[in-house]
Amino acid sequence: xxxxxxxxxxxxxxxHGDIYVSDWQNxxxxxxxxxxxxxxxxHGNASxxxxxxxxxxxxxxxxxxxxxxxxxxxxxxxxxxTVKVDDQFRLxxxxxxxxxxxxxxxxxxxxxxxxxxPKMRNPILFTT
Numbered sequence: 001x002x003x004x005x006x007x008x009x010x011x012x013x014x015x016h017g018d019i020y021v022s023d024w025q026n027x028x029x030x031x032x033x034x035x036x037x038x039x040x041x042x043h044g045n046a047s048x049x050x051x052x053x054x055x056x057x058x059x060x061x062x063x064x065x066x067x068x069x070x071x072x073x074x075x076x077x078x079x080x081x082t083v084k085v086d087d088q089f090r091l092x093x094x095x096x097x098x099x100x101x102x103x104x105x106x107x108x109x110x111x112x113x114x115x116x117x118p119k120m121r122n123p124i125l126f127t128t
Contacts, residue, residue: 002030002038003030005023005026006023006024007025008023008024009024009082010022010080010081010083010084011083014085014089014091015085016034017033018031018032018033019031019033019034020083023041023080024081027043027077027078027079027097028043029077029091029093042091042093042104043076077093077095077098077102078095079096080093080095080096081094081095089105090104090105091104091105
């Protein structure tokens with residue numbers, strides 16, 4: 001159900017007061033406005049961008065956005081543990097079950113392959 005949780009594990013609030021909750025057993029992150037009204041859920045194949053574009057950092061040293069090339073296909077979240085929002089409104093999600101960290105942008109910003117994190121084992125916590 002929208003706005004309901006099964007083992008929420010982390011909460012982050014951005015500069016606009018939007019609230020992000022990682023919902024571990026439902027494999028999603030839920031977004032609420034500053035009045036605690038449900039807005040939407042992110043399952044790993046959604047985006048914060050109105051244009052529908054997403055930038056995802058992978059622990060497999062893969063940037064998943066381009067339609068061509070040897071980039072890994074986007075997967076759904078699997079046991080998201082931690083969610084953080086930085087001052088640039090980037091949403092960082094530790095995707096424990098998929099062994100990766102995903103980064104979503106509210107505004108589309110190009111990321112280079114040199115900005116991608118190295119391979120990680122079971123990421124649990126991320127801080128900005």
